[in-house]
Amino acid sequence: MANVKAFVEEGGTVIAIGSVSMAMAQQFGIPVTNHLVENGNPLPREKYFAPGCVLELAVDNKNPLAHGLENKIDVFFDSVCRLWRLPAVGVLLTGMGRDGAQGLQALRANPPTWRWFLDNARRELVTGLMLGFGCGMSVLLIAWLWRGHLPAASVIGGSIAGGVVIAAAAGLAVPSLLRTLKLDPKIAAGPLTLAIADLGAVLLYFSLATWLL
Numbered sequence: 001m002a003n004v005k006a007f008v009e010e011g012g013t014v015i016a017i018g019s020v021s022m023a024m025a026q027q028f029g030i031p032v033t034n035h036l037v038e039n040g041n042p043l044p045r046e047k048y049f050a051p052g053c054v055l056e057l058a059v060d061n062k063n064p065l066a067h068g069l070e071n072k073i074d075v076f077f078d079s080v081c082r083l084w085r086l087p088a089v090g091v092l093l094t095g096m097g098r099d100g101a102q103g104l105q106a107l108r109a110n111p112p113t114w115r116w117f118l119d120n121a122r123r124e125l126v127t128g129l130m131l132g133f134g135c136g137m138s139v140l141l142i143a144w145l146w147r148g149h150l151p152a153a154s155v156i157g158g159s160i161a162g163g164v165v166i167a168a169a170a171g172l173a174v175p176s177l178l179r180t181l182k183l184d185p186k187i188a189a190g191p192l193t194l195a196i197a198d199l200g201a202v203l204l205y206f207s208l209a210t211w212l213l
C-alpha cells in the first residue's frame with residue numbers, strides 16, 4: 001500500500017472498486033464517505049444485497065482514463081461466491097473483462113460442503129421430479145391418444161420422466177464429485193454428465209419396456 005500511495009503522490013492514478021476503494025481512501029486520507037454503512041456497520045441484506053449481480057455503471061468516456069469504453073459498462077460483483085458453492089460455468093457480458101474473470105476465479109475457489117450438497121440435492125431432485133412428471137405425463141398422454149396402446153405409452157413417458165430426474169441428479173453430483181477429487185469440474189459441463197444422463201435414460205427405457213411389454 002505504501003508503494004501505491006507513493007505512486008499516487010507522484011501523479012499516478014489508481015482506479016479501485018468495492019471495499020478496496022474505502023481502504024485506499026482511509027490510507028491516503030481522502031475525504032470519502034461510504035453510504036453502504038449504517039452506524040458504522042454494513043447495511044443489512046434487507047437494505048442492500050447484491051448476490052453476484054452484473055451491475056450497469058455510467059462511464060465518463062471523455063476522461064482519458066476511460067478511453068475506449070462505452071458510456072455504460074457492466075461490472076460483475078462476485079459476492080455470490082460466498083453463497084454459491086457449486087462449480088459453475090458462467091457466461092458474462094461485460095465491458096471490462098477482468099472483473100468477470102475474477103468473479104469466476106472466486107467461484108472456483110469455494111469447494112462444496114456436505115450440508116450444501118444435501119440442501120441442493122433436495123432442491124434439484126424436487127425440481128427434477130416436477131419437470132419429469134410434467135414432461136412424462138404429456139408424452140404419455142400424446143402417445144396413448146395417438147397409438148391407443150397404454151403400456152407402450154407408459155414406457156415412453158416413464159423413460160422421459162426418469163431421464164429428466166437422472167439428468168438433474170447427475171448435473172449436481174458429477175461436478176461436486178470432481179471438485180472433491182481435486183479434478184477440473186469444467187469437464188462435467190460436457191460429455192461426462194451428458195453421457196451419464198443419456199445412459200441412465202436408455203437403461204430405464206429398456207428396463208420399462210422389458211417389464212411392461
